[in-house]
Amino acid sequence: xxxxxxxxxxxxxxxxxxxxxxxxxxxxxxxxxxxxxxxxxxxxxxxxxxxxxxxxxxxxxxxxxxxxxxxxxxxxxxxxxxxxxxxxxxxxxxxxxxxxxxxxxxxxxxxxxxxxxxxxxxxxxxxxxxxxxxxxxxxxxxxxxxxxxxxxxxxxxxxxxxxxxxxxxxxxxxxxxxxxxxxxxxxxxxxxxxxxxxxxxxxxxxxxxxxxxxxxxxxxxxxxxxxxxxxxxxxxxxxxxxxxxxxxxxxxxxxxxxxxxxxxxxxxxxxxxxxxxxxxxxxxxxxxxxxxxxxxxxxxxxxxxxxxxxxxxxxxxxxxxxxxxxxxxxxxxxxxxxxxxxxxxxxxxxxxxxxxxxxxxxxxxxxxxxxxxxxxxxxxxxxxxxxxxxxxxxxxxxxxxxxxxxxxxxxxxxxxxxxxxxxxxxxxxxxxxxxxxxxxxxxxxxxxxxxxxxxxxxxxxxxxxxxxxxxxxxxxxx
Amino acid sequence: xxxxxxxxxxxxxxxxxxxxxxxxxxxxxxxxxxxxxxxxxxxxxxxxxxxxxxxxxxxxxxxxxxxxxxxxxxxxxxxxxxxxxxxxxxxxxxxxxxxxxxxxxxxxxxxxxxxxxxxxxxxxxxxxxxxxxxxxxxxxxxxxxxxxxxxxxxxxxxxxxxxxxxxxxxxxxxxxxxxxxxxxxxxxxxxxxxxxxxxxxxxxxxxxxxxxxxxxxxxxxxxxxxxxxxxxxxxxxxxxxxxxxxxxxxxxxxxxxxxxxxxxxxxxxxxxxxxxxxxxxxxxxxxxxxxxxxxxxxxxxxxxxxxxxxxxxxxxxxxxxxxxxxxxxxxxxxxxxxxxxxxxxxxxxxxxxxxxxxxxxxxxxxxxxxxxxxxxxxxxxxxxxxxxxxxxxxxxxxxxxxxxxxxxxxxxxxxxxxxxxxxxxxxxxxxxxxxxxxxxxxxxxxxxxxxxxxxxxxxxxxxxxxxxxxxxxxxxxxxxxxxxxxxxxxx
Numbered sequence: 001x002x003x004x005x006x007x008x009x010x011x012x013x014x015x016x017x018x019x020x021x022x023x024x025x026x027x028x029x030x031x032x033x034x035x036x037x038x039x040x041x042x043x044x045x046x047x048x049x050x051x052x053x054x055x056x057x058x059x060x061x062x063x064x065x066x067x068x069x070x071x072x073x074x075x076x077x078x079x080x081x082x083x084x085x086x087x088x089x090x091x092x093x094x095x096x097x098x099x100x101x102x103x104x105x106x107x108x109x110x111x112x113x114x115x116x117x118x119x120x121x122x123x124x125x126x127x128x129x130x131x132x133x134x135x136x137x138x139x140x141x142x143x144x145x146x147x148x149x150x151x152x153x154x155x156x157x158x159x160x161x162x163x164x165x166x167x168x169x170x171x172x173x174x175x176x177x178x179x180x181x182x183x184x185x186x187x188x189x190x191x192x193x194x195x196x197x198x199x200x201x202x203x204x205x206x207x208x209x210x211x212x213x214x215x216x217x218x219x220x221x222x223x224x225x226x227x228x229x230x231x232x233x234x235x236x237x238x239x240x241x242x243x244x245x246x247x248x249x250x251x252x253x254x255x256x257x258x259x260x261x262x263x264x265x266x267x268x269x270x271x272x273x274x275x276x277x278x279x280x281x282x283x284x285x286x287x288x289x290x291x292x293x294x295x296x297x298x299x300x301x302x303x304x305x306x307x308x309x310x311x312x313x314x315x316x317x318x319x320x321x322x323x324x325x326x327x328x329x330x331x332x333x334x335x336x337x338x339x340x341x342x343x344x345x346x347x348x349x350x351x352x353x354x355x356x357x358x359x360x361x362x363x364x365x366x367x368x369x370x371x372x373x374x375x376x377x378x379x380x381x382x383x384x385x386x387x388x389x390x391x392x393x394x395x396x397x398x399x400x401x402x403x404x405x406x407x408x409x410x411x412x413x414x415x416x417x418x419x420x421x422x423x424x425x426x427x428x429x430x431x432x433x434x435x436x437x438x439x440x441x442x443x444x445x446x447x448x449x450x451x452x453x454x455x456x457x458x459x460x461x462x463x464x465x466x467x468x469x470x471x472x473x474x475x476x477x478x
Numbered sequence: 479x480x481x482x483x484x485x486x487x488x489x490x491x492x493x494x495x496x497x498x499x500x501x502x503x504x505x506x507x508x509x510x511x512x513x514x515x516x517x518x519x520x521x522x523x524x525x526x527x528x529x530x531x532x533x534x535x536x537x538x539x540x541x542x543x544x545x546x547x548x549x550x551x552x553x554x555x556x557x558x559x560x561x562x563x564x565x566x567x568x569x570x571x572x573x574x575x576x577x578x579x580x581x582x583x584x585x586x587x588x589x590x591x592x593x594x595x596x597x598x599x600x601x602x603x604x605x606x607x608x609x610x611x612x613x614x615x616x617x618x619x620x621x622x623x624x625x626x627x628x629x630x631x632x633x634x635x636x637x638x639x640x641x642x643x644x645x646x647x648x649x650x651x652x653x654x655x656x657x658x659x660x661x662x663x664x665x666x667x668x669x670x671x672x673x674x675x676x677x678x679x680x681x682x683x684x685x686x687x688x689x690x691x692x693x694x695x696x697x698x699x700x701x702x703x704x705x706x707x708x709x710x711x712x713x714x715x716x717x718x719x720x721x722x723x724x725x726x727x728x729x730x731x732x733x734x735x736x737x738x739x740x741x742x743x744x745x746x747x748x749x750x751x752x753x754x755x756x757x758x759x760x761x762x763x764x765x766x767x768x769x770x771x772x773x774x775x776x777x778x779x780x781x782x783x784x785x786x787x788x789x790x791x792x793x794x795x796x797x798x799x800x801x802x803x804x805x806x807x808x809x810x811x812x813x814x815x816x817x818x819x820x821x822x823x824x825x826x827x828x829x830x831x832x833x834x835x836x837x838x839x840x841x842x843x844x845x846x847x848x849x850x851x852x853x854x855x856x857x858x859x860x861x862x863x864x865x866x867x868x869x870x871x872x873x874x875x876x877x878x879x880x881x882x883x884x885x886x887x888x889x890x891x892x893x894x895x896x897x898x899x900x901x902x903x904x905x906x907x908x909x910x911x912x913x914x915x916x917x918x919x920x921x922x923x924x925x926x927x928x929x930x931x932x933x934x935x936x937x938x939x940x941x942x943x944x945x946x947x948x949x950x951x952x953x954x955x956x957x958x959x960x961x962x963x964x965x966x967x968x969x
Binding site: 042045046047050082089141268270271275278 | 807
């Protein structure tokens with residue numbers, strides 16, 4: 001029998017607000033344990049939450065970007081369960097009236113487009129981080145993370161393969177990064193992805209029992225875990241067994257999923273409306289105000305790059321993968337340099353330098369204006385492309401302006417005919433062998449002689465002119 | 479006029495202090511001495527802050543000496559129910575689970591009162607987590623009624639009521655979730671108001687039922703009530719449910735003028751459940767107002783019968799979540815000798831909570847459970863809307879509603895502890911006010927034959943505390959008697 005996988009994704013993303021969602025504590029990652037805390041996020045007696053407006057705005061921005069309907073009237077709810085990572089033993093979340101619902105995200109897999117339904121995106125507070133000593137003993141709780149705003153984005157069970165799940169996550173992350181709502185750093189836990197996976201015979205309308213795979217540290221890990229789960233579930237069913245509905249972890253070293261918690265022991269969360277907060281009202285005006293702040297999203301921008309700058313699909317995709325890179329490119333082009341060379345320099349030499357130094361474009365010392373002026377110097381013949389290639393690492397290291405550096409180092413291309421003629425005559429005089437070879441019909445020798453000219457001028461000779469002039473001089477002195 | 483400062487009203491004290499006729503320190507010392515003398519009988523205070531109170535008084539005196547404004551409550555001693563967070567002393571809600579707990583902050587009301595020049599002599603007894611109607615559920619002590627030491631002071635703010643009635647402090651703060659200010663005020667013969675929901679910031683009030691809880695004052699008269707309201711009312715950015723509605727000067731509402739005002743008498747409140755003696759006292763009070771030109775209108779609150787059931791579903795549901803945080807992880811009591819975290823939760827809570835608290839947590843957990851939510855919690859919320867609508871409809875025909883505060887005067891200690899349902903009926907006339915979110919005030923309307931105070935309850939439209947105070951003030955001026963020193967403390 002042939003099976004198909006039915007997959008839904010739940011992504012938790014920490015919103016990058018300055019302060020926590022219900023108190024004024026910093027959300028900074030990596031602070032010493034229990035230093036970003038106050039009576040409110042510690043759940044001390046007598047405290048009350050006050051919702052962070054910015055967290056609501058960021059959530060709504062994501063909702064709009066994911067084509068969701070934004071609830072005019074929603075509310076926060078209490079999700080009750082006992083665990084030491086919850087200061088109040090309930091989490092303030094959203095139950096039946098999420099901020100954002102019924103959206104979709106289009107993904108590209110193998111050249112075709114597929115629409116993944118977004119069931120909902122709701123705002124809640126993150127939990128604390130528990131640490132346990134190996135072999136038992138005391139456990140520690142770090143409340144720094146407790147109360148960081150968290151947006152949970154849930155898809156419809158529309159995903160059919162591990163590859164699609166990977167494409168969904170990549171595309172979602174790209175949008176979230178474009179919106180600048182989160183760092184989306186899986187290692188620091190600012191983005192966490194869980195997959196609900198079941199399989200069913202092709203053509204069946206019913207869903208099989210699902211497993212939920214949690215705690216995977218990377219998108220490729222999610223892809224591998226899903227592939228593993230699909231194969232495992234198929235094996236179970238074909239062996240006459242039944243898939244147990246449960247939560248499973250992912251062992252990246254062994255490449256397997258393993259049972260963590262059976263769903264039978266699942267909690268009854270006893271949700272009810274949070275009485276300490278008033279209903280969340282996002283009226284049309286506020287939604288429009290948030291929508292107006294939304295940047296052009298990755299797919300639209302890529303399409304525009306193809307049409308506006310006549311770049312290839314591939315180049316446009318690379319340049320628009322991250323918003324800062326796309327911004328960098330456009331600022332460079334807006335300085336008046338041609339689109340294609342700008343793309344080549346950024347994707348080529350500049351990207352290589354960034355990779356080598358493990359830097360993001362935002363931390364690059366070469367400003368777009370500076371890069372543009374370097375490209376302009378090539379375009380107007382002031383420097384050669386070869387000189388520019390040597391120049392860029394220095395611009396990259398020092399942040400100096402291209403013009404200043406060219407002048408400082410005397411790198412201006414020699415395009416003066418009489419100066420180049422004098423050099424050519426010298427080279428001919430001091431290289432009788434190759435000169436004879438050339439005259440004997442060996443065209444190759446010309447290259448050597450041009451090379452000698454470049455060497456003598458420390459690379460500053462206009463390469464085309466050097467070529468022409470030495471050819472003329474060779475003809476003259478024959 | 480007596481020379482003892484502890485007997486004075488807040489208005490008298492602040493006027494004298496501001497006029498330098500007496501120092502805040504003298505007033506405080508008088509009050510501390512009074513506590514020393516009578517609290518052995520009343521057991522209203524669970525903690526007396528003599529040193530801190532004197533320092534606060536000295537700070538007020540220093541301000542006056544420096545020519546600065548000492549505030550509208552300069553030198554007024556205000557006792558604090560143990561449900562309010564204070565940096566001074568401990569904040570325990572009279573529960574073993576918070577024994578020794580020190581709050582890192584002051585409740586917003588405490589900050590505002592301190593700013594206004596108030597002095598805090600200490601913390602007052604209450605039913606554990608404000609759950610009860612007799613203060614017998616305190617894990618610390620059983621407060622006595624100043625009118626009869628064998629009787630309860632009412633609850634849950636029994637300590638606050640007894641302290642004000644017993645002249646241990648001019649004012650006390652309480653909290654009212656279903657009657658916890660008004661019922662003890664009635665039992666002890668003082669004035670107590672449950673403001674409109676949202677009038678007073680709940681920041682620093684340890685939550686029992688968040689959608690019902692309000693803080694309010696106990697005072698010796700209606701004027702003092704207005705005075706304290708001026709200070710503690712108003713929007714607080716730390717409480718999202720606090721209302722952004724202007725706070726008038728409530729003392730301006732204190733005019734004896736009820737001519738043409740319509741007093742609504744809900745027929746559902748004047749039934750056989752109300753004892754004959756109580757009914758007579760209430761009717762006499764209504765007669766006084768009628769004689770001054772108030773109009774009497776019969777109104778109907780048809781969903782009254784469902785109020786107690788609705789209340790006990792909503793308040794226990796909210797309480798079950800609000801009290802979840804007391805788990806032994808971060809502060810408060812932690813059961814020793816446990817093998818794992820689940821056992822720690824179970825043992826900590828079982829050992830440290832009293833019967834009533836455990837009963838309500840279990841009830842609340844049950845009504846929110848999957849499969850029961852719709853039948854209990856959701857339905858209760860719908861009935862709550864109907865109860866609120868009843869009041870809004872009634873207020874189309876009247877300006878205030880006048881009822882008894884409690885069906886009976888204070889009962890004997892131990893009389894109702896065995897029967898929680900009987901105890902719940904003590905709040906039969908007060909809980910609808912919390913469900914509707916409207917303001918309600920209780921004030922004395924005489925003594926029963928057995929010498930116990932009877933309480934008159936006045937309710938008003940949301941945020942119309944001014945009309946409520948006007949009616950209360952008029953009655954107080956014209957009722958023709960003084961409550962005087964409670965019987966058990968005379969001589």
